[in-house]
Amino acid sequence: MSAAGGNNMTAPLTLALSKGRIFDETLPLLQRAGLSVLEDPETSRRLILPTNRADLQVVLVRASDVPTYVQYGGADFGVVGLDVLLEHGAAWGHAGGATGLYQPLDLQIARCRMSVAARADFDYPAAVRQGSRIRVATKYVQLARQHFADKGVHVDLIKLYGSMELAPLTGLAESIVDLVSTGSTLKANNLVEVEHIMDISARLIVNPASLKLKREVLRPVIDALAGACEEQR
Numbered sequence: 001m002s003a004a005g006g007n008n009m010t011a012p013l014t015l016a017l018s019k020g021r022i023f024d025e026t027l028p029l030l031q032r033a034g035l036s037v038l039e040d041p042e043t044s045r046r047l048i049l050p051t052n053r054a055d056l057q058v059v060l061v062r063a064s065d066v067p068t069y070v071q072y073g074g075a076d077f078g079v080v081g082l083d084v085l086l087e088h089g090a091a092w093g094h095a096g097g098a099t100g101l102y103q104p105l106d107l108q109i110a111r112c113r114m115s116v117a118a119r120a121d122f123d124y125p126a127a128v129r130q131g132s133r134i135r136v137a138t139k140y141v142q143l144a145r146q147h148f149a150d151k152g153v154h155v156d157l158i159k160l161y162g163s164m165e166l167a168p169l170t171g172l173a174e175s176i177v178d179l180v181s182t183g184s185t186l187k188a189n190n191l192v193e194v195e196h197i198m199d200i201s202a203r204l205i206v207n208p209a210s211l212k213l214k215r216e217v218l219r220p221v222i223d224a225l226a227g228a229c230e231e232q233r
C-alpha cells in the first residue's frame with residue numbers, strides 16, 4: 001500500500017492447476033519454462049503455492065473447477081483437460097468453446113480418449129441398430145448427449161460423479177462414456193470400448209481480461225510454455 005497509490009503492478013499472476021495428473025504433468029513444462037513450484041501439493045496443506053517468481057502463484061482447485069476459476073478471474077490462467085473444458089462450455093451453451101476463455105495452447109499432456117464402453121456381453125451395435133433405448137452412465141452428460149444425438153442413438157443418460165466402470169457391472173446402465181488411456185481399467189472390469197468419441201489432452205486456458213490487463217507479464221509466460229511444449233514433443 002503505497003501512499004502514492006497508482007497502478008497495482010504487484011498483483012501476482014495466478015495459475016490454476018488440479019492435483020494429480022494435471023499438476024504432475026504440467027510441472028515439467030513449467031520447469032522447462034523456467035518456473036518451479038516451491039511446495040509439493042501432496043504433502044502441503046496449502047491451496048496457494050508459491051513459485052520461484054514472486055509475481056506468480058499456483059492455486060490448487062478441483063479439476064472441474066479450473067474453467068470456473070479462470071472464467072471469473074479467480075485465476076488468470078489454468079490447465080484443464082479438454083473433457084472438462086468442453087463439458088463446462090456445453091453446460092453454458094457454448095458447444096465447442098467455453099465461455100470466452102482463450103485457449104492458446106494444446107499442452108499435449110494428460111492424453112487419453114473419450115469413448116463409449118459397454119459390458120463385453122452386451123451387443124451394443126445390435127441395440128443401436130434396433131433403436132433400443134440404451135442406459136448410459138457418465139460424468140460427461142453434456143458431451144454424451146451431443147454425441148448420441150449426432151449419431152441418432154436413443155439413450156437415457158445417468159449422471160455419475162465416481163467410477164463409471166461400476167455402472168454396467170451392477171446393472172445401473174448398459175454402457176458408459178468415460179476416458180480411456182491404456183484400456184486396462186476397462187479390461188479389468190470386463191468392459192469393451194465400442195465407440196471412440198474424441199481425443200483428449202490438457203489445454204491452457206486464459207482469462208481474456210487478464211490477457212489485456214496483465215499482458216506484459218502473462219504473454220511471456222504463455223510463450224515460454226508454448227516453447228516448452230514444442231521441446232517436449
Ligand code: ATP
Nearest residue numbers: 020021022062063081082083084110111112179181
Ligand atoms: P476429480 O478427481 O476431482 O473428480 P478428475 O477425476 O477429473 O477430478 P483427474 O483424474 O486428475 O481428475 O483427471 C484430470 C484430467 O486428466 C482429466 O480431466 C482428463 O483430461 C485427464 N485424464 C483423466 N484420466 C486420464 C487417463 N486415464 N489418462 C490420461 N489422462 C487422463
Ligand code: MG
Nearest residue numbers: 020021063163
Ligand atoms: Mg479422477
